[in-house]
Amino acid sequence: MESFFVRYRNLVVLLVVLMAQIVGLAVQVRRTEGGRSTLDHRDSSGVRLIRYWAVALVSPPERLIHATGDGIYNLWFGYFDLRHVRQQNQQLQQTIDRLRLEQAELMEDAQQGKRLQQLLGFQEHYVYSTVAAQVYGSSGSDLSKVFFIDKGTANGLKRDMPVISPDGIVGKVREVYPHSAQVLAINDQNSGAGVILETTRIRGVLKGNAAGQLEIVGLMADERIKPGEKVLTAGGDMIFPRGLPVGTVQKVVPDPDRDSFIDVILKPAAHLNRLDEVLVITSTATQMPAQERKDVATSEKLKGAEAAAIAAKAQEQTKASEIMAEHLPSATDPSAYSGLPPQPANAAQNRVAGQGTAAGQANPAAPPVPKLLPTRHPDQFSPNQFSSPGEPAGTEAAPQGSGAPAGRKPTGAGRTR
Amino acid sequence: MSLLGADFRRDFEIRRYPFILYVLIPLAALVLQSWLPRLLGPYTLFDLPLVITIYFALGRRSPIQGTLMGAAMGLFEDAMTQHAIGLSGVAMTVVGFLAASVGVRIDVENHAIRVMMNFVLSLLSSAIYIFVARYMLGLDFDWRWLAELLKAVDNALIALVFFPLLDKLQVRE
Structure with missing residues (x-):
């Protein structure tokens, strides 16, 4: 017996290690009511412990590399490459002024919409507080679209919090560690979000595919869906607030599994492959945040000043035309x-x-x-x-016979x- | 006598490295595998931990060590994803075992053999991963064979460049 284990010790070790892992895999998978296999939404304590060890081992050197790279980048762009900054600053200031005016105008529509929603029993959720985080690493696998951010439970992050960028939605927090968190990107095969097409108001479920593209799956064929249409979050998934940009329709393809159904491939609004900074939405509220209220008030005030300026300009122009008329x-x-x-x-x-x-x-x-x-x-x-x-x-x-017709009068x- | 001779030859050909390298090189591979996709974006079609597993398994020529190293690297890779822990573990365990077993019988100094070994074992790793996820566990899981093929080619090219560099780190008596 002893000689058997000595003789086949290589194979025995291989089988033991394989069996241990296969049993571990079987524990992590469960059957849904539909008879499909799926992973547990929440990791068991053992699995979580392994993930925690791995992140604790890999994250510190990775963050060091990231910080060093950022330091060099900031040194260059913060000190040496300051050309055109003043001009850019002026342009940005003008953009802010313009956006404030546009915001004030949009707010009027939004407030009207909110009043109507209240009449209908809906409740708007504003993004009340966010935490800015740096992306410092990824899963390293092309089959897994997750990445790591440098904020964790110490910063108030929890599971399933939505993660966005200024361009659009990015993903949701999947696992939280003390000083880091794992984010599941929206283009992963396991992700899901409720979305709505902006003009046609068609609702669907957003998922990622094997190629890392975004697609709305299981829609009935509808010829109104055209490339270029914007897609927004629908707010029904209890993760993302309503109305955040998701992407634009890139193409419509037939569903390979079901006739008369289509999949809509999207171009993501956020740059999912090159994320540097993201915002984690830590809370939403039915009231507009104080800072936003302040911004809106400023915009309203500026809008009034702008209107007065436009009126004064119009008056000056009128005077000029009168003077011109007197001279002719x-x-x-x-x-x-x-x-x-x-x-x-x-x-x-x-x-x-x-x-x-x-x-x-x-x-x-x-x-x-x-x-x-x-x-x-x-x-x-x-x-x-x-x-x-x-x-x-x-x-x-x-x-x-050559008189001008009545329409000419x-x-x-x-x-x- | 002939057996003793073979064992002696095998022991002579086993590569030895400073102990710290057995920790640092796999750790560096895991860190780079996690960090490089931020720079390269969608062009990250390679698997550095797998390449390192094959390198040490070929060099050490011990199936047990290859098995254990493959399992450890695979589990770490799984832990960094949201997938079940053990998918890469199973695949890389088998790859580590096979690389070490084959390493006893072939000339691992030959670059062409190294490239071929990396290409074939990378494809095998992908196949085992997909087989376990899709057919053993029944998970709803799509993949692209072209991406897996490109990954195998990239791994072979990385091995062609890095194996000679890693060779220089071995202890020569």
């Missing part, structure tokens, strides 16, 4: 500026001016109707040179005005 008295009827109604010279002019008068009656503040100078060599296109059949003599009537009136 022959081009207009002097009586127009005295507040008197214009004096038509003939019947045709009467008819044309009549529209202006009618308009003037409808709107007392309408601009005065100028009197045009007589044309030296009139033709059928000259003002006041057309008339309807039976027009009294004395007018410079257009030839029969407003043009003449517009020109007169």
Whole structure:
């Protein structure tokens, strides 16, 4: 017996190690109600301990490399490569001002939408607080789209918290350690998020595929779905708040497993392959955060100042046009500026001016109707040179059959005005 | 007498390294495997821990050591992912055992053999991984054979460059 183990010790060790791992695998997998195998959503304490050891061993040197690389990068871009910074700063300031104005305008719509939602019983969730984190490592496997960030339980992170970037959603926190956390990216095969197409309002489930692409799976074929349409979070998955950008539709492909169903391939809004900094949403609330309220108030104030500036500019322009008009008295009827109604010279002019008068009656503040100078060599296109059949003599009537159609009259009136 | 001769030859050909390298090189492989995807993005189609496992298994020529090293590296790799712990472990255990077993019989100094060994064992590792995940555990799991093929090619090229460098670290008596 002893000789058997000595003789086949290599194979025995191999079988023992393999069996131990296979038993360990079997413990981690469970059957769903649908009869499919899946991994436990939460790791058991033993598995968690192995993961913790691995992260504790690999993370410190990895973070050291990351910090060294960042240090060199910051040294270069923070001190030596400062060209155009002032110009960029001015451009960014202008962008901030513009965005504040746009934000204030959008807030009006949002507040109106919120009031309607309250009427319907919905409740909006604002991103109330976030924690900024640096990405310092990944799983290292092309079959596993997870990465590690340098914030953990010490910073208030918990499992299933959404992770976003300024461009769009990134993933969710899968495992949390004291000073680091593992994030499952949205393009992993095991991820899932509820999404909605922006214009067609079609809802679906977002998943990653083997190629690391984002796809909305199991949609009924719908020809309204076109490339370029934006996709947002739907808010129904209890992870991501509603309305965050996910990506844009890249192409629509038939579902390989089911007829009349399609998969929609997306181009992610966030740069999932080159993430440096991310935000972990640590809490949401039905109230807008204080900082955001302050920003909105600033935007509203700026918007008022902008409106006043636009009004002042318009007034200045009006004055300038009046001064210009005074310096060109022959081009207009002097009586127009005295507040008197214009004096038509003939019947045709009467008819044309009549529209202006009618308009003037409808709107007392309408601009005065100028009197045009007589044309030296009139033709059928000259003002006041057309008339309807039976027009009294004395007018410079257009030839029969070549009169301007009725639709042309407003043009003449517009020109007169 | 002939047996003693073979054992002596095998012992003579076994490579020995400073003990610290058995810790530092696998650790460096694990750290780089985790860190490099941040730089290379989607072009990270290689498996440094697997290459290191094959290197030590070929050099040491001990199936038990190859098995244990493969298992340890595989478990660490699994622990860094969200997948079940043991998937890479099983694959790399088998690879470590086979590399060490083959290493007894072939000339491991030959570069062409090294490249071929890395290519074949990388493909075998991918095949075992997918077989265990998909067919033994029944997990809903997709893969791309082209990516696995490219990974095997990359591993072979990395081995071609790094094996001679690692050879210089061995203890020569």
